[in-house]
Amino acid sequence: MERIPCPHCGPRPLAEFSYGGEVVPRPDPEPADDATWGAYLYVRSNPKGPQSERWVHIHGCRRWFTLTRDTATHRILDTPLRKEEA
Amino acid sequence: MEQPFRLKAGGRIDRTRPLRFVFDGKGYSGYAGDTLASALIANGVHLVGRSFKYHRPRGILSAGAEEPNALVQLGLEPRLVPNARATQVDLIHGLEADPVNCWPNVRRDVLAGLGLAAPLMPAGFYYKTFLASRHLWRHVFEPLIRRAAGWGRVPEDPDPDVYTHRHLHRDVVVVGAGPAGLAAALAAARTGARVALIDEGTEPGGSLLGQTRTLDGHPADQWVAEGREELSHLPEVLVLTRTTAAGLYDDGTTVVAEERLTDHLTSHGGHGPRARLWWLTSKTVILATGAHERPIVFPENDRPGIMLASAARTYALRYGALPGKRMVLFTTNSAAYESAIDLQSRGLRVEAIVDARPDPSGPHVDMAEALGIHIHKGCAVTATDGRHHLESVEIMLLSPDLRTVQAPRKLIECDLLCVSGGWSPVAHLYRHAGGQVEWNAEVRGFTPVPGPGLPRVVGSAAGTHALSQALERALTAGAEAAREAGFGDGSASSAPRVTETDALDGMDLWRVSDQPGDGGRAIGRPGHLSFVDLQNDATAADIDQAHREGLTNVEHMKRYTLTGFGTDQGKTSQVNGAVILARAVGEGPEAARLTAQRPPYTPITFGTLAGRRVGGLLDTVRETALQDIHRDLGKNGGAVFEPVGQWLRPRFYPKAGETMDRAVARECRAARQEAGLLDASTLGKIDAQGPDVVEFLERIYATPVASLPIGKVRYGLVCKDDGMLVDDGTLARLEETHFHLTTTTGNAAWTLNWMEEWLQTEWPDLRVRLTSVTEQWAVLALSGPKAREILAPLAPGMDLSVEAFPFMTWRAGAVAGIPARVFRVSFTGELSFEINVPWRYGPALWKALLAKGAPLGLTPHGTETMHVLRAEKGFILVGQETDGSVTPRDLGLGGMLKTKRDFIGKRGMARSDLQRPDRKVLVGLRTDDPAQVLPEGSPIVEAMSSARPLPMLGHVTSSYLSPMVGRVIALALVKGGRERLGQTLQVPLEDGDLAKVTVVEPVFWDPEGKRRDG
Amino acid sequence: MAKAKEMTPEGNTVEHGGFDPLAADWRDRLSQSGTATIQVDAAPCQAQLTLRGDPADPAFAKAVEAQTGLLPPPVANTLTADEHCRLLWLGPDEWMLLAPPHQGALLLSGLTVAFAALSPATNAMVIDTSETRRALDVWGPDAVQLLERGCALDLHPRAFPIGRCAQGLLAGLPVLIAHLPRRNGANHPCLRIFARTSMVRHLAWWLVDALAEFRRPGK
């Protein structure tokens, strides 16, 4: 059972969280052509290594946050600072 | 004669408590404190099973978790336990155990007698056979092998036992309560830290139990007892025995362990939970998991009576049971001499020590020689004999390069062969946490490579075999772990003085060749085998074959030869197998790689993993405030529930003797002709407010928002950025910047969280607050031509006329004296009021409505009727008509979409592929046979043909028997469906029949919409 | 058209008795399941208001204090309390106000008015969510052990002393647990567990089932 560091509540069990996937910048819809929009919708870098990704503490404080996780080791490399510690 | 191999005294067994047990149909006795294995040994029983592939007789190899052979079947249905390790089964009175892999019994095994198994299954047999002929494999070989292989029987009946879980947070968790683990736990606990010490054995002490050596001048048992005593007085310390750490998770901070609670008390249940799964989350973890003695690979190394040297010593010292009368020790190191010396002191005659080292020396060698034990230096065991038990061993001289053996050949009679090929640190948990191991030439084993964020490893698990050093390092590790968790200053007390044994001054002997070096004749019998993995009958020759066939990666070799598979997961075979493969490639042990190790360390029963999440506790059941009423209605006629997400919703309310079809038909008619009442409380409800709420909702909804006046309600569509419809519902404007939104029952949580994601991550500048109010409001949908007549007397302050309360508006007021929000929306096409009241008043409203309405024909209906009514109107159901690949336009809802303003999904819908004219769109289907309900999901084709795959035009999404229309209706998604109106298509059915259908408009009831105002 | 008027349960006289998922039979089952070291009961029904706002805006905190007598707890997963009300942290800009049932309507209108006067940037809001959660109390020396059977939060008094609260999963369903100094005036601390109203019976069932283990010898 992995533990995910919520920036507000601290490390909590994975089961309290919901995964939001890799952070993909949303292109401006108007000028974006089909290829650009298609890439935004469907193409993910799927790295073996560090990935910036979104999580939400769905069964806790309901806040979304971004962290960096090594997809090969599941180690969380860059944790958002907790308010209490900041 | 009772227990002929039991010593008169000594060991940690209770001779005042004799226990009777049955093994392989025969009665025996043992003592409290015995394991099944030690009790069998005390009775002189060594033949405990047959091997997996060759059905060779097998005996007890070890005294612990690493046991590959002594697997037994325990208990009776429904409490059958397959493949229990006799070495870890606590003996209880009345225990019934049977060997596995043999029929009719262990001495007369039919398959072994026929000699059938061996030639059938060389290495890679499964793969080659499977590739050669799937047919032969499936119909001939697999059934044959499955029957022959066995490996225990699983119970057929549901598990009658209760299992429980417990989560616990600790500052320090120590796995293994041998000397190192005990020392580490003591050092950590003395700081006041929260500590857990867990051990798979029946008591802490590990290798010290029953030991002959002293600590600080006292017997080892006393030091263990004092340590236990001290820990028991510290309030924040938990000591768990009979608890196996199955896995280490989450960067090595969560130990998952199984505690066996009652198997040592009873085989009949009734003593509370049988086992507990522990989730131990710790700031730091210390692994003191010890080491497993390694067998030596030599010809015919698998007979009953061949045992690890340390295990033989454990049986004699800890259990007072002698594993033989005349023994030979075959060793590569001096540490094993201790076993021979101790066993001789307990009355066992040591016929010889066969030491692979040409020139062994040291205190233990001297001691053995002083005892008159003959030491054959530079020798190896090259063959063994004995049908059901070892009778003799043959030894020869090792060549200097250890690759061959040479004469003279010598035969030694004995009934016990103790072997020691060195020690393998138990690093399973370390590797679960991502830690690596590498060959350590000094220790002659694979030891953990320290790394950041990895657990500490102490004792022989770290390769520290000298007791004094292990204790000292463990105390330091315990104190430092506590300091890291914020307790103490990291200093530890000094380690006790210890009578030290020889260091591990061994040598490597990976395999005794079966090839004579002097050109003489072959050793042993033809076809003799040198086993690497006793449980899977994988031999050194199998590994040679794997290498010859190009499988030089250890993971490939494992799968080809099965080395390391099975219930023991290769605890005694993994290192030997890996190094033999490395040597085949021409490398040394330092180049060997071990296969991946995964949890669990030893098998865990499924019951333990499930815990109490069984039966009705499997998943959360959500209930509306009306659940008791629905159940009571059930008493009067049998309400039938169906799960919708986690909710349990009434599906229909049959009267006595009524079938579902008839009940639904009655409910449908009532809703169309008089009035129906539905508990719609499960609808998702979101309160949305804030200065920017209109802007936010405009971005979220594909349908317009800003133009909605206060007091009005609008149907809303929610799409994802790909343009596909994901949810629908209504928006009611309560105030200028305050909305009440509804979602589908199933998507409520998802939709709210999805809105929050946009709000928090993409548009944090928008000042909007979203609150789930699903359980704030109970919702009753009152629908039908008499709805107004029923509601009016209950809402005297509310003008219900069409003019004052038109369709798609909402009003606040009292209904039956309850503060309510009433929405004039309709999911049935009839005049309809969705009455929202505070959750707790749902039942009161229901009763009030039925009291007024029942005389007018008001009839409660469930979800099934709701589905029929909405399908008659062609109203879509998200998840039924949609599947994540359907746009609002596909559903004929394109006219509702905003054309100018941007919203989530707008750009997605504009993609060229979504503009194709032949997309599947929503249509109605009229079946030729008016009674033919089409299974949902049925494919739709133009006509049957021989083309494969058959070109499919779409699929049926909904189909019901409509009592009001008087025939079956169906909705479907069909390619270019609008252009096919009037066409006849075909729906292949499961039974091979074809249903003829005509494409029609997807509205079957009141197409003009005249009924919605009543 | 008249502006729609918000009404609350407390705002009107209601003649019907309200439904309580933990009414008589469930309260009996809970209390009968108690052991010498663990007691379980339904918590008293209270008004529950959800407050949202910017904690960095001193005017917001002041408005909350003026209306409730309490400041929003400055630390995550803690609560502030006086003899009438409690204010529990739910998120960095979200709190739950617990108040006696008869004060709910007054507090709601008072806070609504007070928040309307704040800067729109604070985006302050109050809403009645009294119906959305129902609470159970667990107390006694082994209360934490009971919850540890199905909750991965660290509820040890060192990590979860009186005054702490936390949201997480218990028995697989989302809960808010608060460590309160006393229960209904009785002078012992308790763990108050809030579950969604639709799930609270499942939780009660789970607790009754879990307690069976503690009544057996050797637990």
Ligand SMILES: [Zn+2]
């Ligand atoms: Zn959180």
